[in-house]
Amino acid sequence: MRVLGIESSCDETGVALYDTEQGLLAHALFSQIDLHAEYGGVVPELASRDHIRKTLPLIDEVLNSAGLTTQDIDAVAYTAGPGLAGALLVGAAIGRSVAWALDKPALAINHMEGHLLSPLLEDRSPAFPFVSLLVSGGHTLLVDVKAVGDYELLGESVDDAVGEAFDKTAKLLGMDYPGGPYLAAKAEEGTADRFEFPRPMTNRPGLDFSFSGLKTFAMNTWLDSDKTEQDKADIALAFQTAVVETLAIKCRRALKQTGHKRLVVAGGVSANKALRTKLDAMPGVDVFYPRQQFCSDNGAMIAFAGAIRQQAMVKQDAPSFSVRPRWPLNELTPP
Known part of the structure; x- marks a missing residue:
């Protein structure tokens, strides 16, 4: 067919x-x-x-x-x-x-x-059940996927989607549209640990997300800096690190809550190299992605x-x- x-x-x-x-x-x-x-x-x-x-x-x-x-x-x-x-x-x-x-x-x-x-299109594809992290410009969702059409929403963003937060933060740093890929590229030039950003909603139970505060934190950090290219790179890295670690923390919680050992990550932000590196390092978890395109x-x-x-x-x-x-x-x- x-x-x-x-x-x-x-x-x-x-x-x-x-x-x-x-x-x-x-x-x-x-x-x-x-x-x-x-x-x-x-x-x-x-x-x-x-x-x-x-x-x-x-x-x-x-x-x-x-x-x-x-x-x-x-x-x-x-x-x-x-x-x-x-x-x-x-x-x-x-x-x-x-x-x-x-x-x-x-x-x-x-x-x-x-x-x-979409990861089921790949030669290495997950079997059901699994936890899915859907991260894009419009959505941030954690889903318990038992079978096709059998989905339980575990958590979602209460404000900005993660891709939206990337784009907005990049824009306030003066980067071109769409800002997410530019911010990720700039972060590769950053100095680790120069700035420490919060990991929102990780100090409380639950699987919901919030990223609007990180955007504000980045803006205030930028306004207080000398606004050099190195400042921009360091802020981009600190922002990306905070987002990636927040997503990883919530994924670990979702896997523990469901008892699943497989994690599927899809949506535009799943292409982010720092996110893939962080999630791939989780012990005892098989992580699946769609191909980059x-x-x-x-x-x-x-x-x-x-x-x-x-x-x-x-x-x-x-x-x-x-x-x-x-x-x-x-x-x-x-x-």
Whole structure:
């Protein structure tokens, strides 16, 4: 069974074709970073318009790359939430229209489930159950994953998502958009232990996160410094170290609470080298990640999640669609 996947939840248009017997056949991605850079953040209306321009050409590119046509598609999966409403509507409308025209099933996929399942695309993939740390620009979640669709939310950020905190801190340090990768690169030039940042919400029970205070701490530290490039690097390192250690502490708690020995880390921030180094060093834990190109939003994870759900689906949805800009993972059910 071949499933076409369409991802359009925010500022990246992703399309992929997944075959349940042969694996990932082809994928393509267009990033809108240059479009939004001059505004310092994603402009929802511009994002929606660009998805309109790019989705159909990317579908053609993926099919051509795989040496197939639309007649070889058995189902269409698209991101229905969470994300920007307008951007989601573009992918949903195109996905449903293609499926309707081909008289094939269409599947509304939860964006975060796509990330959560993305490490299963790898040769070294986790078995269920496991704890999943989902870290991106819009989400920070710890999830007890018992099976596909059987998710228990263990903890989440009460304010900024971790990727959002990276981007905002980078911006106040004068770095370009999107700031997270720039901050991580700058941190490699930093002097360890010059600044000590707090590890928020680690001195109390629970698995929730808070990162807005770290952003404020970084801003105050920057304002009190001489604002040299070395100051910037040292603050970037101190901030990143605090975030990474906070995430690791909460992951250890989640693993102890659930009794699981496997940890899956996905989402854009899962590409961070310091985070991977810290989590890989945890004793007695097998840690799994998606490949670097699938850490950020992509069509492959949507096609894969769609294939899993389509294989188990008994009845099809009606030929209509809606999107859910807010769609908690724990509202999903097994296929």
